[in-house]
Amino acid sequence: MASRDAVKLVKVSKVYKMGRVYVVGLRNVSISFAKGEFTSVVGPSGSGKTTMMNLIGGLDRPTTGHIYIDGVDTVYLSDDELTVLRRTKIGFIFQFFNLIPTLNAMENVMLPMALAGRYSREERKRRALMLLRLVGLGHRARHKPDQMSGGERQRVAIARALANNPTIVLADEPTGNLDSKTGRSVVELMQKLNRERGVTFIIVTHDMEVADMTKRIVQVRDGRIVSDDHRR
Template sequence: MQQSGGDIVCRLEHVDKVYEGAVPTPALLDINLQVQRGEFLVVLGASGSGKTTLLNIIGLLDTPTSGKVWIAERNAEQMDEEERAALRSRYMGFVFQFHYLLPEFTVLENALLPCKIAGKQVEEQNRELVKELLHRVGLGDRLNYRPSQLSGGQQQRVAIVRALANNPELVLADEPTGNLDSKNGFAVFEMMRFMNRQTGTAFVVVTHDERLAQEADRVVVLEDGRIVKDMLQRPAQTHEL
């Protein structure tokens, strides 16, 4: 594309988001953001600062009121629902504040869900990778457990593996530690950092916990829908480099 391409997993240009209603509420104002390959980016902000909206727009779950969104060097505006779903399934992974594992599936099956959605072939191809990832997050002996048999931290780790199951370029995490105590929360955050280094997947983690920001390659601070700070703490370390 126009810019050097390959190393940019997502790009936002002059993105505005206004929630329509009796009183239109602006959530994002003129956001310009690029996420590099393998980068670990933390978006800091108080609640209501627009950070979840930002994440949803990057994740193609929401559309901007104006501005352009490029994902995998493709203009999000021109995608139909099927393409968005396909990109969410193959290019991105999601981690939410609550793990949202399906209770009727085992740990391994839950982690494999994005592959299952993509089809049998993908599921077979990625099965070993997912098992390996589960081993690395310390759940190798729990593959056939039900989510209800795991602790909150363990469940969130399954959710992280699920986000990585399709070998995505980008993982989007919305307050992934928000529902955990600080010890477990930090462990989960460390896990993501570890996965980022191991797999070279870019992470965009939204949080209001400033302690976590210290670990990031780059920190973006949102206030009232605007980026007020964009600090590069250290260059992105990708697996391949």
């Protein structure tokens, strides 16, 4: 039976060793995100929100507890298996876009498909152009990042995040490098993709204006979830 949760954390803790000091990033957190949710995770710097995103995204492993992605317990996956899951089930959007400067928009969107070994080269091109059109940038397919505005670069990054048709998109401060008007338009685009394509979005942000545009706000402080507000 397929899981109704896109993501589920069960008693997850993360402890980092920094020299002789142990730093707790996450403390016994249990939470689930249903498929198709549009959620923000907020909290001050050092609260644990980025730690939680890195664990969900398979970029790090928990010290204790279990993390389920689309029903799969990632604790029992090998590094190679976790890499495959990350490339096929999860899309990432970053504050500073992380586009390859020597590649044009289409090539940047094609890259995750190539890394995952999915589709023929012609199909990658077709999908990349389709996704760029979806985010309103079909006419910019041959342009490189330095030929685009910040908002356009973030739209390319959103198209890239969708390249392998992921179940989940994790966005880490996606508006942090944009002015407020452009940032709002980027979040509105993510809302549209969530509504029309059913992709689960988890947005890590310190910006409450961004959080107010989501349907659920999870607040993290000192490695713990201190509030979980299902808004509408």
